[in-house]
Amino acid sequence: MKKTPIIKPYPWYYRPLEWLLLGLSSLPLSVLYGISSGLYLLMAYVVRYRQRVVLENLRNSFPEKSDAEIAQLARQFYRHFSEVMVEILKLATMPAAELKQRVLFRNVEVMERHFAQGRTVLGLSSHAGNWEWVLTSGATWLSAHTDGVYKPLSNPFFESFLYHLRTRTGSGLIPMRDTLRDMVQRKGEVRVVSMLSDQAAGPEDRPYWTTFMNQESGFYTSAERLASRFHCPVVYVSIQRLRRGYYEIILTELYDGDAPLPAGSFPITDAFVQQLERDIRLFPADYLWTHRRWKHKRPALESKA
Template structure:
């Protein structure tokens, strides 16, 4: 992958969305070219608007934090909430920067501490599952993973309804060589990838509804339903599973750590979900250590156990 971006050769020049989105595309690309100090100055403006003017989803953020940290005072909840909005604003401009950031720079900004956890499986020609979440900069997980790992990287995602933003976000997420797979095509993609060196990435903290037959457990002091795709896919394809943790070290720099949850060979029970449960426990640990880096605007607990 080239370390520079030639806009004339990017998919964005082939319009697959209504023409009236072209000015927005032009503006977004111009903003993406701004230097980092200017982008982070804009992030501070976004932070001020979200946290103090619009108070974007503040009721959701506050309720999520209060229920997750019942031991914390209102002042502490307020502090974490404000820190989250600042983090979220920085993630927004960092994600936009993917449009023009050289690959070498992205690899420098996201350090994968222990890629050997996955590489030993790739050396054996095996496919693996990577379970990540809306923590740290989740948009840099797939893109930087494609640069750090010696295997192909696929991300399972839910397509956006807006044609322009679907096209633009697909471009950002695949610029470094990763591929995207709609959720409905997950099984087909896994079948086609059998026997290949590949990591299939799942954002596994999405809220699963009753119709999804979720695994219910206590997560951040609340009843939470999780998709069980990881356990079912690992059992079907005999593939190892790793938990992907990403945290901000300082502004614009992150560390990714891989933790093996399943080796791909040991028998898995048919009446429980140990991989999903292990993912939940690791994610909970990360959130408690760096609470401001989790996506608290997400209505994670909107479904109730029946």
């Protein structure tokens, strides 16, 4: 049975902010994109939001590009990021029918055939395109229930507000720390468990190290372990922006849930990394470059092994 995360009440003085955000969300997207232009100028040229991180990530990922090309790519990213911010806010009031028109799912049969067999499917996605629209739109496209694994926020108001955005079309949320317990309790349930698998795994997470975007990168191996233990098929969720406010989700099977997974290797994670790098190189401005993806370094002992 589905267990709803406990959402703590937030102080009364957040109410004016809630009314403001809901009021903004009720505006047409065309108006919100005008606001996003102001956000773009603010982030890119005034506040210079995480500019050092953005430029460092881009230079390390694309060493073949000149400084001018990197600067142009950074501007394109800030433009896209500002538009994603207002699109996420729009989720608070956007009708499910409109969301379905704006996010087109391709190859849904990749998941549907596993649903017909009564299976849980793991969906691996990333911080590309508009990642917040994926879970919510998936609930309108797929015949099975959709759950997203997430990291709860410490601020009670923003935790409550984002919970509302992410679940208003029928999706559920699973706190990251409760993932294994949830899988055990709901074993055999027909659903999708969606995971943003490009997060930076720390040393305490026993990450799988590989080369990603020209840099040594540590990846969580939870999808590999869950797929092996519960015999879950794994699907890569590619998020591609068609144009402003419209996205295409392409589903690609990485693992069928039946073939034995060799001990000591991580073929699912390897396949995810290859697919994600391909997407980033095709649409570099659409990735979340403010994310400190490479903040952890491989331990020296592992490097020598």
